[in-house]
Amino acid sequence: MLSIIFNRGTKDIEDANYVFSPDTYFKYNYEEEWFEDELVKEMVQDVDSSVVMSAHAIESPVFGIIAPERLSGGVKALIIMYKEPNLIVNASACGNNCAKWILEIGRRQDITIRLGYEMEFSEPFDICVKNSGNVIHSYFEFLKEFQEVEIFEG
Secondary structure, eight states: OEEEEEOOSSSOOOOTTEESOHHHHHHHHOOGGGGGOHHHHHHHHHHHOOEEOSSSOEEETTTEEEOGGGSOHHHHHHHHHHHOTTSEEEGGGSOGGGHHHHHHHHHHSOEEEEEOSOOOOOSSOOEEETTTOOEEOSHHHHHHHHHHHHHHHO
């Protein structure tokens, strides 16, 4: 299941498994075999419109052949969520184009992310809001939880 910690930056997440900068974490920790995974290839294609040719070469329509480190911050965050599910990833690096993939990863395995904005998830979904412990199923509930956390923590 997908779990979210709402955090607008008013206080830091104090957890040894928290990845504040997916770009930096990815640069120093990704593994070549991650790019053999079909879901990773699909996410790279969908979010960055790029094709994984190998663990060392990704064909971008904008930049040509690039190294994995040059993928967008959103794709790198998604890959970390999927391949390192024990980590709490700062999903504020992701745009709304990553929302469906975050839900898909959460359907496949338990993950926790940190989110500081109102990402537009498509309904229906099951998301556990760690701040309150509530499980939500609609975007309306999502916005309500987000607002309540903001008022409580703000």
